[in-house]
Amino acid sequence: MSNELLTPAEMGEADRKAIEAGPFDGIKLMRNAGACVAREVLRRYAAAERVHVLCGPGNNGGDGYVVARLLAESGVPVSLWSSGEPRPGSDAALAAGECPLRPMPLAGFLPTTGSIIVDALYGAGLSRAIEGDTVRAIELAITFGLPVVAIDLPSGISGANGRVMGAAFRAELTITFARMKPGHLLMPGREYCGEMVLSDIGISDAVIDELQVCTFRNCPQLWLGEFPVPGVDTHKYRRGHVGVFSGGPASTGAGRLSALAAARSGAGAVTVLSPGNALAVNAMHLTSIMLRKADDGTEVEAFIGDRRPSAFVLGPGFGVGDKVREFALAVLAVRAGVEGLVLDADGITSFREEPSALFTAAAAPDAPALVLTPHDGEFARLFPDLAADEGLSKLERARQAAARSHGVVVAKGADTVIAAPDGRAAINANGTPWLATAGSGDVLAGLIAGLLAQGMPAFGAACAAVWIHAEAGARFGPGLIAEDLPLALAPVLRELTYSTES
Structure with a gap:
């Protein structure tokens, strides 16, 4: 088709x-x-x-x-x-x-x-x-x-x-x-x-x-040519490094879900950036995923300098406030090595009062790609005028939001729309109600970041992640909870990888 x-x-x-x-x-x-x-x-x-x-x-x-x-x-x-x-x-x-x-x-x-x-x-x-x-x-x-x-x-x-x-x-x-x-x-x-x-x-x-159509049905045909497949000489440092910001001691689960998804996507290394008071909680639950303390912007900048991460996830379970804004703007200020920042959940809401600071940072020359993943409520917090305009379709709202934010917008829902600042947009067609469960969006954010870290362009990474996420949820079916999703991604990723190689 x-x-x-x-x-x-x-x-x-x-x-x-x-x-x-x-x-x-x-x-x-x-x-x-x-x-x-x-x-x-x-x-x-x-x-x-x-x-x-x-x-x-x-x-x-x-x-x-x-x-x-x-x-x-x-x-x-x-x-x-x-x-x-x-x-x-x-x-x-x-x-x-x-x-x-x-x-x-x-x-x-x-x-x-x-x-x-x-x-x-x-x-x-x-x-x-x-x-x-x-x-x-x-x-x-x-x-x-x-x-x-x-x-x-x-x-x-x-x-x-x-x-x-x-x-x-x-x-x-x-x-x-x-x-x-x-x-x-x-x-x-x-x-x-x-x-x-x-x-x-x-x-x-x-x-x-x-x-010269710029609206698409989201399917592998749209992005499979950009899908990352490791070569025989690949090592972990060539497969990208994802940094995932964790919330406090009582809110660490969302970040770990994102981290697991980033790892499953094929990223060579994933580090959870944890507040000092949540290090012990995170350490008890992490094995292959690394852990590092990050309480302020200076520690984030040190991590970037030491480990050269390729992509970040910020927002899941993090909490709303100044620290989110500080960390997001610090990542977007990096001019070499970081492919992108996936801003989700609390990361989006934290810019409700000052969205122009985020949009201006994303528009700077050579800034990392910004990917926003709002559900309807979060979209309304960041783009209240677009959300309130009943004359706009979901497709038109996402397009205008992408142009305004200078980022890729993933407007989530049963009919998820992925829109790029250059006007391209895709509508997802394989959504499933089994994904309507707490933590599902955290997995999606990590999956996008993992593909970004492996060099996939932001629009393609977002489109691919949305489709893979939905396909994994549909195949799992009834009984799905967010903890099941990272492992459920594996057979879908395997099929895509082998179809790319053939």
Whole structure:
């Protein structure tokens, strides 16, 4: 599955460029799309007593007319319903003219038990809330418990941001074309789409390349070429050194989780930087991970000078206050050797009153990369205006936050968005509810730092860590707690490493 995500506007431009380039004109692309949908319906719903095809007046409806014609030609009982006539001379009008079935007004739609619905009312480009007969059709689908096959996107879901526009079909299967849209992956759209099928209708990769897309589905294809694989002559000092800041005596667990994840990621060495009063607690729980006292900025600077660490994690279990700010700014002031700083949890909250100090430090020439990993609440503390702007999608908020902070932003959640200051962004698609457990984010922060330490660029490291973290959680499944995660990372990392070598 191709990993670019196209906005509705970009998809429209791709259609236009594909028609200009040939060999398919608009109606042929529409016929191809309809054929893909009809094929899936015949394969999956052969036992359906009737197929109700609901067509809108636009190109999505045109796809529906093709589906209705092909299903009828295959001997399937089809009822065709229309919310409005296509524009005369349009491709949708041509498709409607080729369909031998006469559409009935959507206002009279009444399904029967044992039938299915093909939703061809509105596609990804929906820009206003649906109402009237379409809302009634959605309610009937729910009442009768009918499977819905959506063309492009379930009607009522925005292709740009995944939001429900008034009401929406909840599809069992969604079939889209050429490339997925952000609305397929952003919540709640992801829940409404059901199973996703991406079909080739004749829009070439060359056409997509011309668009210079900067939004992606997060998957190994996006970052595997940057994934660190040790050479046969590698030793531990070439695999990077991660420093993880620990909290006080009663809050050391979060830092150790981050440290374990950094070690599992392949970092050659990991050191927990502990307050003096927590050294004994940490020492009782650490074996392969090193331990060093760090009570102030001078001791942190001494550690950097002595051990030349490649990346840091700051925030998990650390506590909020001046010391976080002091340590973060000290790391970002290093101009050689440190690849990056992962700022999570308390590290983010500590800059709530003075975010400009953090952003200015990250923007300095040759500063280490900054990676921020906020959940929704932490995001709102650091970027209150963006969080409060209901007109922005999660994708847009993350992008603007990355540009403002001069760092990579990992906006966590079921639809985690990873955004870079240069405008690139990726939406994660393999999230799992099993990761909704205390300490899971600490493991993610350590995993990002471990990949950074091994030389992976910040955006790629963040994307890879988010995907690996989710994959490990999904494979483990029910019963997962954060302590399980570092070891659960191992089989996923092993598969990625061997696929890179092959």
